[in-house]
Amino acid sequence: MVSRLRNMITAVTKYGLPKSKIKKLGSLALLSFFVFLACTPNQDQQKSTAVDQPVSIAIPHFPEMPVPENRPITKKRIALGKKLFNDPILSKNQDISCASCHLSAKAFTDGRNVSTGTEGRQTLRNSPTLFNLAWQPYLFMDGGNPTLESQVFGPIEEHTEMDNPFTEAMARVAASAEYQRLFKEAFGDDVNPFTLTTALSTFERSLVSYNSPFDQFYYYGDSSALSPSAQRGLQLFTSEALACESCHSFPLTTNFSFENIGLKMHYQTDSGRARVTQVAADHGKFKVPTLRNITLTAPYMHDGSVETLSEVIDHFAAGGVGHPNQSKQVNGFAITARQKEDLLAFLASLTDTNSYQQYQD
Numbered sequence: 001m002v003s004r005l006r007n008m009i010t011a012v013t014k015y016g017l018p019k020s021k022i023k024k025l026g027s028l029a030l031l032s033f034f035v036f037l038a039c040t041p042n043q044d045q046q047k048s049t050a051v052d053q054p055v056s057i058a059i060p061h062f063p064e065m066p067v068p069e070n071r072p073i074t075k076k077r078i079a080l081g082k083k084l085f086n087d088p089i090l091s092k093n094q095d096i097s098c099a100s101c102h103l104s105a106k107a108f109t110d111g112r113n114v115s116t117g118t119e120g121r122q123t124l125r126n127s128p129t130l131f132n133l134a135w136q137p138y139l140f141m142d143g144g145n146p147t148l149e150s151q152v153f154g155p156i157e158e159h160t161e162m163d164n165p166f167t168e169a170m171a172r173v174a175a176s177a178e179y180q181r182l183f184k185e186a187f188g189d190d191v192n193p194f195t196l197t198t199a200l201s202t203f204e205r206s207l208v209s210y211n212s213p214f215d216q217f218y219y220y221g222d223s224s225a226l227s228p229s230a231q232r233g234l235q236l237f238t239s240e241a242l243a244c245e246s247c248h249s250f251p252l253t254t255n256f257s258f259e260n261i262g263l264k265m266h267y268q269t270d271s272g273r274a275r276v277t278q279v280a281a282d283h284g285k286f287k288v289p290t291l292r293n294i295t296l297t298a299p300y301m302h303d304g305s306v307e308t309l310s311e312v313i314d315h316f317a318a319g320g321v322g323h324p325n326q327s328k329q330v331n332g333f334a335i336t337a338r339q340k341e342d343l344l345a346f347l348a349s350l351t352d353t354n355s356y357q358q359y360q361d
């Protein structure tokens, strides 16, 4: 199994990775580090350019990662973006960083119902995981933000998050001699809106989760990766009766559509997709979230109103509350206690400690 995956690895620098290095990648877990191995430029290449060489992150069983042509991923940009992500310098009172609400140990969520920003202000929504953002066609639960780069302005300026004018955040970064040096090294350029947003978006694109027991079982034929119970849970997840996979489609565990799952009868504080479209039929619809690392990201739903995965299953089994916009796929099903255990075992198999450990600070 391991050797099959190794042969499928296609992540290489623009100039290709020497065969000898590929052979040294001995285990599946090491695929996680491939991007870092792959991006060591040789001496000649280093001399010819001021900045480091582009790397591509290719996951064999995922669609090709879309990366804007003018923002290639490089090792130094990832490192710079990570530093900014963890630095409270961007917030008004210099007390909150992106990582305050997106903790790596919780798959980049924060364990709260809704997040708390600067001066104890409550946000509207539950903090979502930041894994596999690169494949998202639009951001936010209402799809109201088109790109990772434009998204950066959101939390920095938002009153309930960092509450800082973007120009002020940028000026502070630019005033730091250390950041000036790091931006020069990563971009051959100063701190400006393009380089600042690109550093953060590049770090975000590097957050990939693809190496869970489910992946090992389903895509690489490792029959021992899932317990018999989790295997039965997988059958249930994809069954016509439960229809989970019709929305949480493989391999990303989302089809990115907007759906109303009948969580409540009245979505007064947050109308979801309708906030963007102003269309009544979109009331209570939210972007289908990824289920990868779902055991690490409680509480659940856009408002964090559901505490456990067991209660999430109860919700779908009951068929929702019957909101007029509710999806036809959410129509209830019968499930025994043992089947529920199986489905929970399957959901747990989407947790990918192999991929996320490398991001621990």
Ligand code: HEC
Pocket (backbone or CB within 6 Å): 085, 090, 096, 097, 098, 099, 100, 101, 102, 115, 116, 117, 118, 123, 124, 125, 126, 127, 128, 129, 130, 133, 136, 138, 139, 140, 141, 142, 148, 151, 152, 155, 156, 160, 161, 162, 200, 204
């Ligand atoms: C105060 C807490 C808080 C801070 C600080 C914060 N975020 Fe978030 N983040 C959230 C919440 C809550 C959401 C969900 C917003 C929504 O969907 O409308 C979110 C959503 C996102 C998304 C969209 C994810 C998706 O699946 O659509 C990205 C990307 C993101 N944040 C990155 C960042 C970055 C980068 C920073 C720092 C510049 C940051 N966040 C700072 C709480 C926070």
Ligand code: HEC
Pocket (backbone or CB within 6 Å): 237, 242, 243, 244, 245, 246, 247, 248, 258, 259, 260, 261, 263, 286, 287, 288, 289, 290, 291, 294, 297, 299, 300, 301, 302, 303, 309, 312, 313, 316, 317, 327, 329, 330
């Ligand atoms: C019609 C599409 C659809 C179907 C079918 C569906 N889901 Fe979902 N699921 C969603 C949407 C949309 C949300 C987010 C709703 C919200 O935040 O209000 C969600 C949320 C979840 C969450 C919480 C995720 C988080 O990060 O908060 C879990 C867990 C989940 N679904 C599991 C399942 C399981 C298990 C099934 C099958 C029994 C299933 N879903 C069927 C669309 C669907």
